[in-house]
Amino acid sequence: MxxxxxxxxxxxxxxxxxxxxxxxxxxxxxxxxTAVLLVGMFAVGATRYRGFTNPQVxxxxxxxxAYLIVLAVGMTFVIxxxxxxxxxxxxxxxxxxxxxxxxQAGWAPGVIIPLILLATSFLGLAVGLMIHYFQIQPFIATxxxxxxxRGLCYVISKTTISITDPVFTALAQTRIPLAPRxxxxxxxxxxxxxxxxxxxxxxxxxxxRTVYAIGGSEASGVLMGLPxxxxxxxxxxxxxxxSGLAGxxxxxxxxxxxxxxxxxTELDAIAAVVIGGTLLAGGYGFVLGSVLGVLVxxxxxxxxxFDGNLxxxxxxxxxxxxxxxxxxxxxxxxxxxx
Amino acid sequence: MIDQQPAVSMENISIEFPGxxxxxxxxxxxxxxxxxxxxxxxxxxxxxxxxxxxxxxxIDSGVITLAGDEVSFHSTAExxxxxxxxxxxxxxxxxxxxxxxxxxxxxxxxxxxxxxWRATRARAAELxxxxxxxxxxxxxxxxxxxxxxxxxxxxxxxxxHARVLILDEPTSSLDADEVQELFRIIRELKDDGVAILFVSxxxxxxxxxxxxxxxxRNGKLVGEYLTEEILRIELVQKMIxxxxxxxxxxxxxxxxxxxxxxxxxxxxxxxxxxxKGSIEPLDLDVYEGEVVGLAGLLGSGRxxxxxxxxxxxxxxxxxxxxxxxxKRIRTPRQSIRDRIIYSSENRREEGILxxxxxRDNIALALQADRGWFRPIPKKRQxxxxxxxxxxxxxxxxxxxxxxxxxxxxxxxxxxxxxxxxIAPRLLILDEPTRGIDVGAKAEIQKLVSNLAENxxxxxxxxxxxxxxxxxxxxxxxxxxxxxxxxxxxxxxTTDNLLAIIADGATTEAxx
Numbered sequence: 001m002x003x004x005x006x007x008x009x010x011x012x013x014x015x016x017x018x019x020x021x022x023x024x025x026x027x028x029x030x031x032x033x034t035a036v037l038l039v040g041m042f043a044v045g046a047t048r049y050r051g052f053t054n055p056q057v058x059x060x061x062x063x064x065x066a067y068l069i070v071l072a073v074g075m076t077f078v079i080x081x082x083x084x085x086x087x088x089x090x091x092x093x094x095x096x097x098x099x100x101x102x103x104q105a106g107w108a109p110g111v112i113i114p115l116i117l118l119a120t121s122f123l124g125l126a127v128g129l130m131i132h133y134f135q136i137q138p139f140i141a142t143x144x145x146x147x148x149x150r151g152l153c154y155v156i157s158k159t160t161i162s163i164t165d166p167v168f169t170a171l172a173q174t175r176i177p178l179a180p181r182x183x184x185x186x187x188x189x190x191x192x193x194x195x196x197x198x199x200x201x202x203x204x205x206x207x208x209r210t211v212y213a214i215g216g217s218e219a220s221g222v223l224m225g226l227p228x229x230x231x232x233x234x235x236x237x238x239x240x241x242x243s244g245l246a247g248x249x250x251x252x253x254x255x256x257x258x259x260x261x262x263x264x265t266e267l268d269a270i271a272a273v274v275i276g277g278t279l280l281a282g283g284y285g286f287v288l289g290s291v292l293g294v295l296v297x298x299x300x301x302x303x304x305x306f307d308g309n310l311x312x313x314x315x316x317x318x319x320x321x322x323x324x325x326x327x328x329x330x331x332x333x334x335x336x337x338x
Numbered sequence: 339m340i341d342q343q344p345a346v347s348m349e350n351i352s353i354e355f356p357g358x359x360x361x362x363x364x365x366x367x368x369x370x371x372x373x374x375x376x377x378x379x380x381x382x383x384x385x386x387x388x389x390x391x392x393x394x395x396x397i398d399s400g401v402i403t404l405a406g407d408e409v410s411f412h413s414t415a416e417x418x419x420x421x422x423x424x425x426x427x428x429x430x431x432x433x434x435x436x437x438x439x440x441x442x443x444x445x446x447x448x449x450x451x452x453x454x455w456r457a458t459r460a461r462a463a464e465l466x467x468x469x470x471x472x473x474x475x476x477x478x479x480x481x482x483x484x485x486x487x488x489x490x491x492x493x494x495x496x497x498x499h500a501r502v503l504i505l506d507e508p509t510s511s512l513d514a515d516e517v518q519e520l521f522r523i524i525r526e527l528k529d530d531g532v533a534i535l536f537v538s539x540x541x542x543x544x545x546x547x548x549x550x551x552x553x554x555r556n557g558k559l560v561g562e563y564l565t566e567e568i569l570r571i572e573l574v575q576k577m578i579x580x581x582x583x584x585x586x587x588x589x590x591x592x593x594x595x596x597x598x599x600x601x602x603x604x605x606x607x608x609x610x611x612x613x614k615g616s617i618e619p620l621d622l623d624v625y626e627g628e629v630v631g632l633a634g635l636l637g638s639g640r641x642x643x644x645x646x647x648x649x650x651x652x653x654x655x656x657x658x659x660x661x662x663x664x665k666r667i668r669t670p671r672q673s674i675r676d677r678i679i680y681s682s683e684n685r686r687e688e689g690i691l692x693x694x695x696x697r698d699n700i701a702l703a704l705q706a707d708r709g710w711f712r713p714i715p716k717k718r719q720x721x722x723x724x725x726x727x728x729x730x731x732x733x734x735x736x737x738x739x740x741x742x743x744x745x746x747x748x749x750x751x752x753x754x755x756x757x758x759x760i761a762p763r764l765l766i767l768d769e770p771t772r773g774i775d776v777g778a779k780a781e782i783q784k785l786v787s788n789l790a791e792n793x794x795x796x797x798x799x800x801x802x803x804x805x806x807x808x809x810x811x812x813x814x815x816x817x818x819x820x821x822x823x824x825x826x827x828x829x830x831t832t833d834n835l836l837a838i839i840a841d842g843a844t845t846e847a848x849x
Contacts, residue, residue: 027434027478204452209435209443216432223430224494225415226444283434 030277030329031289037322038292041299049306055182061298066187067092067249068297071269072276072290073198074242077235079273080202081214082282083138085236087127087145088243089265091120093258094149095247099168100161100257109167117244123149124240128233142236146266153259160258163251172252187249194245198287207231215282271319272297275326296322343406345370345533346391346422346502351400353386355743358734360386362557363400368502368533373524375536375544375565377577378554379747379775384537387554388504392424393417405501415444423495427507427773431491433480438462440479441494465493469523485516492523496532503527504535509543510773513635521547539775541570553577574776603662605795606678606764608647610656616642618820619655624764624795629786631810631827632799633835639819640799641683644766647797648680649673674707679762681753683769683799685746689753692742696732697723699741699752704759726755731781747778754785765789766797771805783809803832815839 045052062069071088078085095116102112123145130141163169175183202208210231213221221228251257276293278285300318304310344367353361361383368374376384389395391402393411402409404420411417414424431440438459447457462475471489479487488508495503505524509517524534524547538544544551545565553560553576560576604623612619617639624630632640645651647658649667657664660676667673670680682688691699701719708714714722723737730751734744741749750770757765767786771779786809790796800806806813807830815823815838823838 200452204455206444206446206448206453209439209446209453212435213432213443216434217430220430220432223414223424223426224432224443225413225418227415283432 027284028277030279030326031286031292033329034275034277034289034292034296034326038296038299041296041303045299045303045306049303052302052306055179057302059178059182059184059188061295061302062188062191063185064253064301065294065298066185066191067246067253068265068268068272068294069191069291070194070242070246070249071265072272072294073194073287074239074246075266075269075273076198076276076278076285076287076290077202077211077238078138079270079278079280080211080282080285081232081235082218082280083131083232083235084142084270084280085127085239085243086139086142086266087123087149088239088246088269089262089267090146090149090153091123091240091243092247092250092265093153093260093262094156095120095244096251096254096257096261097153097156097161097259098257099248099251100163101156103163103165103168104161109165113248116248117241120244120247121237121241124237124243125233127240128236131236132229132232150259156259157257158259160256163255163257168252169255172255185252187252190245190249194242195287195291202287207234211235212283215279215284268297268319271323274330275322277326279330280327342369344368344403345405347401347403348387348391349401349403351387351390351402352398353390353395354398358557360557361390361397364554364557364559365562366552366559367562368535369550370501370531370533371528372550373528373534373536373548374550374552375538375548376552376554377537377544377573378560379577379777382554382577382775383557384554385506385745386557388424388506388535388537391417391502392422392504421499421501422504423500423502424504424506425488425491425495425508427510431479431487431494433478433487435479436476437466437473437479437482437490438475440490441465441475441497443494445497461497462493465497466490469493469496469526471523485512485519488512489520489523492520496527500527500532502533502535504537506537507539507773508536509538509540517543539773541573545570577776604659605661606647607659607662608656609659611646611653611658612655613642613646613651613653616651616819617646617816620821622647622814622821622824624797626763626795627790627793628812629790629796629798629810631806631813632797632816633803633806633813634816634839635801638816638839639821640816641768642819643816643821644680644768644797644799647673647764648678648766650680674703674760677761677763678766679757679760679764680766681757681768681770683772685749685753690741690749692749693740695738695740696727696744696752697737700726700737700755700759703756707760722759726752726758730755730785745774745778747774747782750774750782751778754782758789762794764795764797766799768799769801770798771800771802779805803835807832807835 051057071092075085075088098116098119099112103109127141127145130136131138171186174186176186176189177183202211210221210226210228213224213226214228214232218228250262254261272293273285273290274280274293275296276285276289276291278289297319301312301315304312304314346368348364348366351361351364351366352359364383364387366387376387378384386395390397393413393416404422409420411420432443435443441462442458446453447461448454459475466473466475469489469492471493473482473486473490479490482490508520512520524536528534536544536548548565550562551565551568551573552562553573555577604625606624608620608622610619610621620643622630632643634640642651646653649670649672652668658667659665660678665676667676673680686692691702697719700723701714704722705714720737726732727735727737732748732751732755741752744752754770771782783805786796786798798806798809807827810827813823813825813827813830813835814821815835817839
């Protein structure tokens, strides 16, 4: 009890004190650390490998990870409430399967894409209702959804279905030039739009603030008269929608649907969110932090590709190590502040 | 004032829970510009009445009217929208968000559908200024003390054109200055015509701030009184429904029984015991059958000392002797083996298991002591629970009741029963009577006194000096994390004790 008496810092805090305050602030600390880490990794890459400073390297980071950014955005909503969504990887795979099989059957892309988004949002809704009204642990409810979605992938087809639809191939191959010898794909623009909408929703809407409130203390939120039930269900709908959209982007990226695709991607998304500074316990974190987290993961992959001597499995090892460091960091920060 | 229309009128309210009639035909009313105190023992129905008014519970029968209009709330949100706001004992705000957000959450001004942060912060600042509170709206709520958080909660409550403000035990974690600050704000709101419901176990505060009192007992209305027309002693009698002589008796007995223990070895002896950043090294002896009171202000090191004595925190200097033998106690498990028991001040988090039954809670320590491979037979558990329910007068007298459904005082009794079941030699009680009512308090104090008579050593921590004085044979005073006095409780008065706590004036007091 006596340890809770923390006086607000005085206005004449020294610069060093302020830096320390920022770093130990659960809100900004981890994000700053991630940003510094990202810059550091680029510095290492730039000094060690030729061609690392080419702006297209950064553009490729976004191109290769557009789907992961979208997943991470949805996951950020869920984790901010203190929940978790294990189903996103399987739902992504299911979306690619639905897209590929329906295209094969001759459906129009203009029908398929909204249908996918609707279906995955609906799955999210079911999961959210289960979590809130039957008080099932998010871990279990989304695990069930994961098995369901993965199972449905096999029901659709056991083999790879390639996509030859002209709209999909066009979206996959179109390059939007930003500058001479620098271009991005339409997927990147979509991902950036999703990020912008998410930032606005989280910071400028009551829904967003309620998401943070749930992470802070659900019981307090109820007593403050906030729409907790609705919001808690809605974050899983948002995550479901994002998984569907990520699946669509992924099918642009790979131009195929395959039941075994994106296994473990939910863990990449969770890793990105955590490395991006969102507390697993909820209540603290930013969407932009999660984007930084995705970029960190992507940069590790890029560094390993540039190196050429390491197998891509080192990516996993680095991600694992980083994750450990960040979880430890969170523990220290939250312990300091309670 | 009587012919004025009440801000709130609750008529013939009944609420029934499985097996318990929590409220039985209670009438209650509040007037604008009046502070009304709701009094009663734990389990009298105060919380239930408040929850009925704020939409947490549905009433089974009766009528609630707000300024003449009949209402029926289905959620706290609806009650808030109608101008009924509540500030709870445990500040129910969000420490991860800013002060401004906590005040405005759910009703932020919006422009084009998006939150207008500038207006939001301005409105929050305005509400804080109105209450003359100097708090930075942009600071994180969690960076402030509990007292400040409570004031922020009131600012939030007043933000919704509150007509009725309910303060449920707002002062239980505040110090004297903070209480005065709170009262200043209550008076201002009262002058603005807000009807205020003030619930507190501190009778001094009730008498200082309220205009009108309503007393409940066992879910029934005892009566409504004007504060200036009822004497304290009458009020307490109405609350507990019997003559309050227990406490006086107790006091006399403790004083008489001041044993001459000097020749005995103490059961527990701390020599130079301390922990860096927690308490300075200190000596303390606790004899068999002795009650040692620990007095001092909040944060003076009382709890820290208790935690070190019981191995919850590890001492880094000094030794602890149990019956003359030096012991290295590193974990509570080790201290429990020596029957040194610590019962935390944080009853809810570190004491009871509120999802388990009374029986399970009572049997817990004994079961842990036997080891999990030798379960206590169901019959023995029942006997154990029954005997303690009877001995400590735990209500409801139902071993299958979930602990979360018991009042604070009864939860405390269950907690005590759990420890008594393993026959402690030294019982360290940290604020065992905080937030519980007069009746249960007297029962717990009586119990402690009886236990000591039967040879148990007790270290008793309480913020209430009267309580420490009444119970203890000896009093150790903590101040700024060191022990400043260790004195026999002969003719000590609260004034003596206050002087020591305030100035550390040990020299004259050491007898």
